[in-house]
Amino acid sequence: MNDKKKLVMIGNGMAGVRAIEEILKANPDMFDITIFGAERYPNYNRIMLSPVLAGDTTVEDIILNEEQWYTDNHITLHLGKRIKEIQRGYKQVIAEDGTKAKYDNLIIATGSNPFIIPIPGHDKEGVMAFRDIDDCDAMVEAAKKYKKAAVIGGGLLGLEAAKGLLNLGMEATVIHDQATLMNMQLDSIAGDMLRADLEKQGMLFKTSTLTTEVLGEKRVTGLKFKDGSNLDCDLLIMAVGIRPNMALAKDCGLFCNRGIVVNDYMQTVTDSSIYTVGECAEHRGIAYGLVAPLFEQAKVLAHMITGQGLKAYEGSVVSTKLKISGVDVFSAGDFMGTPGVDMIELMDKVGGVYKKIILEDDKIKGLVMFGDTADGPTFFQWMQDGKDVSEQRSTMLFSASGLGDSGHSGIDLAAEMADDTVVCGCNGVTKKDVVDSIVKGGLTTRKEITACTKAAGSCGGCAGLVDQLLASTLGTAFVESEHDPICACTDLNHEQVKEQIKTKKLTLVREIMSVLGWKGEGCQVCRPAINYYIGMMWPEDSQDDRSSRIANEKMHANIQKDGTFSVIPRIYGGETTPDELMKIATVAKKYNVPTVKITGGQRIDLLGVKKEDLAPMWKDLGMNCGYAYGKALRTVKTCVGSNWCRFGTQDSTSLGIHLEKELDRIWFPAKVKLAVSGCPRNCAEATIKDVGIVGVEGGWEISTGGNGGVHVVATELLCIVHTTQEVEEITKAYLQHYRETGRHNERSAPWQKRVGLESIKAIVVDDLNNRKALVARLHLYVAQQDTDPWAERVADAEKGYQQFSEYKQIVIPIEVELS
Amino acid sequence: MSNWIKVCQLDEIPPAQARTVKAGDVMIAVFRLTGDRVKAVENRCPHKHGPLAEGIISGDDILCPLHNWRIHLEDGQVAAPDKGCVKTYPTKIENGVVFLDF
Numbered sequence: 001m002n003d004k005k006k007l008v009m010i011g012n013g014m015a016g017v018r019a020i021e022e023i024l025k026a027n028p029d030m031f032d033i034t035i036f037g038a039e040r041y042p043n044y045n046r047i048m049l050s051p052v053l054a055g056d057t058t059v060e061d062i063i064l065n066e067e068q069w070y071t072d073n074h075i076t077l078h079l080g081k082r083i084k085e086i087q088r089g090y091k092q093v094i095a096e097d098g099t100k101a102k103y104d105n106l107i108i109a110t111g112s113n114p115f116i117i118p119i120p121g122h123d124k125e126g127v128m129a130f131r132d133i134d135d136c137d138a139m140v141e142a143a144k145k146y147k148k149a150a151v152i153g154g155g156l157l158g159l160e161a162a163k164g165l166l167n168l169g170m171e172a173t174v175i176h177d178q179a180t181l182m183n184m185q186l187d188s189i190a191g192d193m194l195r196a197d198l199e200k201q202g203m204l205f206k207t208s209t210l211t212t213e214v215l216g217e218k219r220v221t222g223l224k225f226k227d228g229s230n231l232d233c234d235l236l237i238m239a240v241g242i243r244p245n246m247a248l249a250k251d252c253g254l255f256c257n258r259g260i261v262v263n264d265y266m267q268t269v270t271d272s273s274i275y276t277v278g279e280c281a282e283h284r285g286i287a288y289g290l291v292a293p294l295f296e297q298a299k300v301l302a303h304m305i306t307g308q309g310l311k312a313y314e315g316s317v318v319s320t321k322l323k324i325s326g327v328d329v330f331s332a333g334d335f336m337g338t339p340g341v342d343m344i345e346l347m348d349k350v351g352g353v354y355k356k357i358i359l360e361d362d363k364i365k366g367l368v369m370f371g372d373t374a375d376g377p378t379f380f381q382w383m384q385d386g387k388d389v390s391e392q393r394s395t396m397l398f399s400a401s402g403l404g405d406s407g408h409s410g411i412d413l414a415a416e417m418a419d420d421t422v423v424c425g426c427n428g429v430t431k432k433d434v435v436d437s438i439v440k441g442g443l444t445t446r447k448e449i450t451a452c453t454k455a456a457g458s459c460g461g462c463a464g465l466v467d468q469l470l471a472s473t474l475g476t477a478f479v480e481s482e483h484d485p486i487c488a489c490t491d492l493n494h495e496q497v498k499e500q501i502k503t504k505k506l507t508l509v510r511e512i513m514s515v516l517g518w519k520g521e522g523c524q525v526c527r528p529a530i531n532y533y534i535g536m537m538w539p540e541d542s543q544d545d546r547s548s549r550i551a552n553e554k555m556h557a558n559i560q561k562d563g564t565f566s567v568i569p570r571i572y573g574g575e576t577t578p579d580e581l582m583k584i585a586t587v588a589k590k591y592n593v594p595t596v597k598i599t600g601g602q603r604i605d606l607l608g609v610k611k612e613d614l615a616p617m618w619k620d621l622g623m624n625c626g627y628a629y630g631k632a633l634r635t636v637k638t639c640v641g642s643n644w645c646r647f648g649t650q651d652s653t654s655l656g657i658h659l660e661k662e663l664d665r666i667w668f669p670a671k672v673k674l675a676v677s678g679c680p681r682n683c684a685e686a687t688i689k690d691v692g693i694v695g696v697e698g699g700w701e702i703s704t705g706g707n708g709g710v711h712v713v714a715t716e717l718l719c720i721v722h723t724t725q726e727v728e729e730i731t732k733a734y735l736q737h738y739r740e741t742g743r744h745n746e747r748s749a750p751w752q753k754r755v756g757l758e759s760i761k762a763i764v765v766d767d768l769n770n771r772k773a774l775v776a777r778l779h780l781y782v783a784q785q786d787t788d789p790w791a792e793r794v795a796d797a798e799k800g801y802q803q804f805s806e807y808k809q810i811v812i813p814i815e816v817e818l819s
Numbered sequence: 820m821s822n823w824i825k826v827c828q829l830d831e832i833p834p835a836q837a838r839t840v841k842a843g844d845v846m847i848a849v850f851r852l853t854g855d856r857v858k859a860v861e862n863r864c865p866h867k868h869g870p871l872a873e874g875i876i877s878g879d880d881i882l883c884p885l886h887n888w889r890i891h892l893e894d895g896q897v898a899a900p901d902k903g904c905v906k907t908y909p910t911k912i913e914n915g916v917v918f919l920d921f
């Protein structure tokens with residue numbers, strides 16, 4: 001027998017299971033845990049039932065804890081077993097089927113029951129609530145047979161249900177007893193805007209109406225209202241509120257009021273061995289109906305029950321977001337305000353944006369936002385922090401993150417949010433938590449971030465914000481601010497290291513680290529940076545350090561998620577020939593390449609190549625390496641231009657091909673993409689490239705510093721020239737200037753922003769001598785890059801893999817047992 | 820009981836890089852660290868099975884090439900905040916020959 005305490009939980013829902021997770025985190029070995037759940041499913045994200053109903057996601061996708069999770073954590077799980085009695089005297093619970101379980105501690109987490117208005121006819125067939133997966137399934141089934149749905153209740157849940165039914169092809173009418181939709185969260189202005197938007201989506205409304213009777217024989221056929229009117233319907237959803245599910249607690253003598261009454265430690269006030277968490281709990285007079293406060297309660301409960309001392313739950317301020325796509329609503333705090341209150345408002349009827357902030361002593365007391373809710377979480381944070389906003393008040397409604405970033409305010413918002421701003425209100429996850437998971441954890445997708453931090457794991461309202469953080473963090477992961485050290489291995493920043501490499505003429509990565517007092521042997525951030533700087537500054541006297549190259553650049557191919565590689569040969573300017581295509585096809589066939597894809601860069605990607613096939617394939621291909629893996633020239637995209645196009649004013653294809661050949665084999669601080677269009681229609685999308693060249697009558701426009709990736713940046717015009725020779729010279733000078741002054745991993749867009757277009761113009765356009773000097777330095781460098789990296793590897797391979805023996809596997813013919 | 824098996828010459832592993840060794844069904848990454856020390860771990864990142872042999876070596880750690888998890892080659896432990904560990908294999912070098920213990 002073991003001497004662990006027995007912990008039993010009734011209710012296998014969101015709050016309860018979160019409490020168990022918190023307990024396991026605090027002390028995984030303290031309890032023998034048993035959970036009873038009335039539903040047939042393991043814990044799922046109830047919040048996401050609305051998107052499931054609307055067809056935006058599936059039931060499988062909203063399961064939060066698979067059954068395996070319970071097994072892995074040694075939890076005894078009784079699914080589909082409803083507890084019918086708590087016997088406090090025996091310290092045990094009994095399920096409807098007779099299963100019993102003894103407890104030392106009991107957690108009641110039974111959630112709530114949807115409220116069904118007891119009007120005549122409420123028990124007819126076709127009248128239902130929206131609370132669990134079964135309800136969701138029932139609605140989907142009903143929608144196949146019936147056409148007209150009515151939803152009583154114009155709150156969050158009712159609107160989401162109606163939207164789901166609309167998506168299922170039903171006609172949906174929402175009946176609301178108030179004039180304003182979501183009147184618990186919105187003022188009449190926002191409520192009206194919401195209504196107008198939803199009407200556009202096809203939703204029908206009947207407001208300021210009380211329903212008095214459900215009509216029909218066996219099944220509902222219609223509704224009767226107080227004003228005497230009727231409405232036909234064959235499905236009726238009641239979404240008028242919830243009632244804490246406290247019957248069990250009441251029956252065993254626990255003190256209940258609105259819900260099961262708990263103290264600040266989530267213990268029932270009657271019996272300290274019994275805890276309550278979630279919607280069934282009443283804390284300081286409030287029973288919450290949103291997950292954020294429930295998750296906070298779960299934390300406090302775990303803290304207490306695992307004996308870590310007193311940590312009180314002091315109640316929560318909640319914010320609300322509606323989960324209907326295309327409709328953005330955010331509300332928090334006292335959004336109505338008393339008459340005469342200090343408030344700021346912004347109303348853009350045409351643009352469909354409305355924002356209102358209620359202030360008191362320059363602190364936010366409440367807010368409503370409609371249409372543009374990107375700043376909602378920031379304001380909500382300011383409200384909770386009691387921040388003095390007197391400095392922001394004149395501009396904050398335009399955007400908390402400042403003006404003038406039309407269309408991308410979100411991205412800047414994410415980047416400029418304070419570290420401790422809560423991104424995911426449901427789970428209390430801060431910006432720092434998310435950013436850390438990306439930077440330190442190397443996470444690259446929202447799904448991974450959700451799994452790791454729980455952000456965006458509940459209502460999903462912050463999914464966009466998490467994406468933006470992901471974007472801004474990944475896009476700039478290693479673009480340090482002016483004085484930050486390169487990484488944790490050193491106190492020096494990029495400029496200081498470059499300076500040292502130059503003045504001391506350092507040519508070896510390891511030498512630099514020892515001379516400059518590196519802590520440790522360097523990492524994936526600093527070593528590739530140093531390796532680049534050395535090669536750029538001392539092209540004739542240094543050798544590339546392959547051990548300081550990330551996998552892609554070391555292998556001259558892109559590593560795939562399954563450890564295979566991709567091969568992208570150069571197809572200069574995107575122009576190819578039948579022979580070249582046949583060669584690629586033959587090689588793809590010979591090596592059983594699973595996927596052949598036309599890339600977004602006008603060339604062909606052979607994906608899923610085994611490491612040992614790389615060199616033989618390169619040999620058979622006999623084409624140049626496309627550098628699709630490196631901080632190098634990627635592609636020069638071209639359009640057909642004046643050779644064929646009826647609008648073409650310039651031969652963009654030839655110029656593009658020429659530039660791609662000229663700039664091949666050059667390492668840059670980050671990848672570089674060019675495009676050349678034959679006329680201002682710009683079919684080659686030149687204005688989002690590092691260098692974009694657009695043919696005009698009698699000349700070429702050169703614009704620079706564009707980026708089409710994470711954070712779209714349009715190029716800025718550098719100059720207009722007359723000849724292709726000038727285009728080539730200025731492009732080379734620009735890129736060499738970028739090579740010399742850019743920081744490793746800093747693309748040309750942020751670089752150009754940092755050093756300024758005017759200074760670049762002065763150096764590469766206006767000062768002719770300097771321009772020539774830059775080009776000369778680039779040529780000196782290119783002269784050293786005389787072999788194609790693939791050809792070099794192929795030659796090595798033929799010499800017996802001398803230097804690159806790691807391409808070849810060593811095979812030891814024995815069986816190894818994996819423990 | 821030790822079961823030392825010869826793998827390759829030390830010279831066949833480039834300094835500060837790795838080679839993959841296939842032993843039965845198991846892929847092993849054999850790293851040559853500073854000071855010609857050799858470490859071996861299963862070539863499979865506990866995160867999403869990234870091939871560790873392709874990563875960058877940082878001191879006695881390897882950074883997985885897929886998402887940069889940091890794994891200590893001595894004991895196979897993943898550095899915080901991530902969690903996990905990878906199987907390690909004892910190694911020795913005798914007369915310039917690398918041996919693994921299975």
Ligand code: SRM
Pocket residue numbers: 474475558559560566568597598599600601602603604605628629634635673688689706707708709710711747
């Ligand atoms: C193959 C391709 C997608 C496709 O199937 O079309 C592709 C594939 C990858 N892109 Fe890309 N990008 C491809 C065109 C683009 C484009 C469009 C373009 O070049 O016209 C962009 C936006 C334009 C731009 O860069 O300004 C693009 C923006 C990115 C970014 C974001 C860069 C940024 O500065 O914001 C990354 C991430 C990074 O570099 O850190 C990225 C990273 C990647 C990586 C290398 C991910 C990685 O690090 O392993 C992908 C490699 C897949 C593989 O294993 O083969 N890819 N990527 C395209 C290759 C074009 C080529 O022929 O070389």
Ligand SMILES: Cc1cc2nc3c(=O)[nH]c(=O)nc-3n(C[C@H](O)[C@H](O)[C@H](O)COP(=O)(O)OP(=O)(O)OC[C@H]3O[C@@H](n4cnc5c(N)ncnc54)[C@H](O)[C@@H]3O)c2cc1C
Pocket residue numbers: 010011012013014015016017036037038039046047048049050081082083084109110111112130131132157160245248277278279280288289290291292294321323426459
């Ligand atoms: C469609 C919908 C959309 C929502 N949208 C949002 C949103 O956007 N944001 C937000 O914050 N919140 C939202 N909510 C509310 C949120 O889902 C709840 O606040 C949360 O699920 C409550 O957690 P809980 O653990 O207290 O209750 P529940 O998750 O309901 O779990 C209680 C569980 O206990 C079980 N149970 C009850 N009695 C017994 C018994 N006697 N024996 C065994 N098991 C029993 C129940 O079957 C249930 O599975 C939404 C809810 C719904 C239905």
Ligand code: SF4
Pocket residue numbers: none
């Ligand atoms: S190819 Fe580019 S856009 Fe597509 S998944 Fe990879 S990085 Fe993302």
Ligand code: FES
Pocket residue numbers: 442864865866867868869883884885886887888
């Ligand atoms: S697979 Fe190794 S870090 Fe993701």
